[in-house]
Amino acid sequence: MAINLPAGEALPAPLPLLNRELAILEFNRRVLAQAMLTCNPVLERLRYLTIVSANLDEFFEVRMAPYMGALRAAVPGSPESQALKAGIHRVAQGVRALLETQCRVYCDDLRTELGLKKIAILSHVDRDTAQQAWVKQVFLKEIKPLLTTTLIDPRRPFPKVANKSLHFLLRLQPKKKKGSGPSSPVMAVLKIPRALPRVLRLPGKLSHGRQAFVLLSSVVRANLSVLLPDYHLLECVQFRLTRDSELWVQDDDQTDLRLALNSQLHTRHFGQPVRLEVNAQCSVQLSRMLLQEFDLPPCALYRMEAPVNLVRVQELLDLADPSKQRYKPYEPAWSKALQRKQPLFAQLDRRDVLLHHPFESFEPVLQLLREAVEDKHVLQIQQTIYRAGAHSEVLDLLCKAVRRGKDVTVVFELMARFDEAVNSAWAEQLERLGAQVLYGIAGMKTHCKMLLITRREQASLRRYAHVSTGNYNVKTTRLYTDIGLLTSQTEFCADVQAMFDALRQPGVSPQLHHLINAPNALRRTLLAHLDEVREQALQGGAARVVFKLNALTDEGLIAGILRAAQAGARVDLIVRGACLLPSGLPGVSDRVRVRSVIGRYLEHSRIYHLVAGERVWTYLSSADGMSRNLDRRVELAWPVLDNELRQRLYDEALIPYLLDAQDAWEQNPDGSYQVADGAYPSAQQALMRKYAGTSRKES
Known part of the structure; x- marks a missing residue:
């Protein structure tokens, strides 16, 4: 029977809350289940699999990084240290169970299903003589010139390893030279540049009626003897290090925020190590060496039967031909509440319009912004930007509005995680053009999504607003379910204006009629x-x-x-x-x-x-x-x-x-x-x- 509490009585403490990290892993199990559904097209199943990998990357970069940092700072053997170890170990067990399923799905299910659909991911042993020759030529011409191999000895310490970058750890035996005695094995690190594609598509004439692909890691592994002709390969380990990627910028001085952020972006790739991924065949000796090098406990090691950089396998989705192996394209509908070829300002004078994406198109929002840019009666455009993307029609239109002489204010969230560099670049461009660029309130991210257009109509000013649950990113409006509202209601628009005024004047609480902030x-x-x-x-x-x-x-x-x-x-x-x-x-x-x-x-x-x-x-x-x-x-x-x-x-x-x-x-x-x-x-x-x-x- 439920407990009926008297009015005003609090619940017993502590609340029976679930563990947040384990709850996040449960969510990723649900995503992974989509990769296991045979009713889903096989390339979409592969996409879900890579989404899990991307989610786990962020999980370690953001959620687990503070715990690993606290463990390093704790006194060894102390109760705090023991509690942290137990918590990290519990999460690590959950991650390993998830990875075990993920690798099995990739290796046993998806590669087999892809093959049945005439989409092949060819390992070295799968490639015939002609395919191997093509792979070798690609390696010599396009890959080998960009590779960097560093021998590890007292003069050459272990090289810096950037966050989530692919490396090979090699144990090598120098080839015996004439007249010399045997040499001791040496260690080397091979860095794979980020610029190289992780998936290559074979020419049609070599694919035997299929779409055939090879992974970059397989190409490099197959040609190590060409890269290092003076050595015998004793052991080869692929490894990938995940680091703390949170940025810590003091944003109380708004004038220096962008400069401070840009300076930190250069060092983000070298935060504290959090996770080490290696291929499953890695020896205990080399895994211990890597853990020691990166000052990581054994529980931070994850062995992968699938590629250690599985998230980059998503490149195959872009290389593959459009086919029945993807979801059938869906074209969002134009809102029934709006006449497509009629000016939106007049239509919004008559009614509010609710837009349900991606089932309904985001195009009316873009059309409203285009009309605002071209309309000589529009005096001002104000907008918040959290994630808009590197290629953004929204921001292109705002730039155009500035050039047309409109008063444009854009509130950028520079600390939108993993979009900091893109937002900073857009902010700089708009500021150069003459827009008023704001960065919100110190210590708080500006996460609200709102657009306000002020237009002179006869002898008065009229405002038009758009507010949304999602970002002003045209690409994600086709991928995410979000809901937006277009309105010209006077009090509603006055509330949106009050929100912008508050962002201009930190410390001033907006007086709102309908909106709640x-x-x-x-x-x-x-x-x-x-x-x-x-x-x-x-x-x-x-x-x-x-x-x-x-x-x-x-x-x-x-x-x-x-x-x-x-x-x-x-x-x-x-x-x-x-x-x-x-x-x-x-x-x-x-x-x-x-x-x-x-x-x-x-x-x-x-x-x-x-x-x-x-x-x-x-x-x-x-x-x-x-x-x-x-x-x-x-x-x-x-x-x-x-x-x-x-x-x-x-x-x-x-x-x-x-x-x-x-x-x-x-x-x-x-x-x-x-x-x-x-x-x-x-x-x-x-x-x-x-x-x-x-x-x-x-x-």
Whole structure:
């Protein structure tokens, strides 16, 4: 039976939270399961496999790096040291179990299935004489000139090894020269430059009716005797080192932030070592040597049956011919609420427009921005940029607007992880052109996504806004599920202007009518609504919570959810990634259901839906249920005020995901997940079918 707590009473401490690192690994198991589904096209299965590798890279670079640093700093043998070792060992066990499955899927399942589809990844022993000759010529002409081999001796210490770069550790026996005695074995490190492609496609005439590929590591390994003719190869080990990649920049001096960031970007590749990957055949002697060299404990060593740089195998997807082995292309629909060939300013005067990506096109946002650039009545454009990409039509348009004499303000988040260099370059370009470039508020990332256009109409100024759960990145709008709102509502746009004013004047809290921002009010508002839901549940009224998030890890928010659930509210959490609230615990979370949807598209939209009696709140947001989003970032949540749009949002972005029995997973009380039961179709596929052909009908 659920525990009904008296009003105002807190939950017992500590909360029964799951381990965050293990929850992240559970998410990657769900992604890996997509690579095992034979109903998925084989090249898409390979893509899921490489996504797991990329996710694990970031997991070690960001999540595990602080633990490894703390272990180095702890006194050996101390309770702190022992606790850290136990925690790291537990995570390492989980990673090894994941890698064991991943390698098996690659080596046994996918390579076999690729072969059946006439897509071959050829090892040296698989290559015939003509193919070997071609590989050797490519090696001599395009690869060998770029390779660097360093012998290790007292005069030549172990070379620097950059983060995630591929290297070979070689144990070599010098060939006996005439008149000389035998020489002792020597060690050498061979660096594989990042510039070299990791996958090569063989010419059609050598492929025997297939698409044939070779991995760079296989090409190099097969030609070591050509590279080092004076040595016999005794042992060859591929290894890859993962380092701490977090940037630590003091951003209290905004004028120097970009300069400070750029200086750190040069050293990011050489942070503290965190993980060492080697091929499975690596001897104990050489693995110990590498661990000692990088000051890593044995638990940081991971042996790979698959290529140690498996993430780079994704290059094969770009080289392969378009075929049935990929998902059938899907063209996002043009919004039914908009006339394609009519100016958007006039259309937005009449109604708000909700855009559900990737089922609906991001093109209206681009069209609005294009119209703003060309329209002589548009005076000002303001926009936040978190991740836009190296090639961005959005930023090209902002540059064009500056050249056209518009007043342009762009708030860049320079600390968007792994996009720092790209954002810094765009910021510098816009600043040179004359745009006002801001970097947000010191100590906080600007994570909200908003665009505001000010236009002179007759004798007054009119504003048009776009806010979104996702980034202004045209590429990811086709890959991620996100929701955006286009509006010209006066109070709503005034709130967006207040947010930009606050970003210009740190320390000033924006006065908002509809929008809710973090860190000022979002946590407080959500907890207040959860308390109202709880009160209604205690009184026997309608009490419902449905949150759709990327992650739920904040203890305070989890406590608020549990208080509502234990009072009798029904709680459904659709959490793609890590959820630390265990569902179905007797007496604690009986009325909480947690599910995760992993499908063709990355679920990225954040929705907070709460019902307390006759009161209903539905918010879209850039913020997840994480402490960093609620307390240490500039975030935005906005209510869907139009009843028709609110119902559409509930019907499209919540209900199908609660019923999905194809792409959904149900969480167990111990934090593990199982495939959801039922007969309902994939939510994503249902939405694709719903919107398919709309753009053609509306054109």
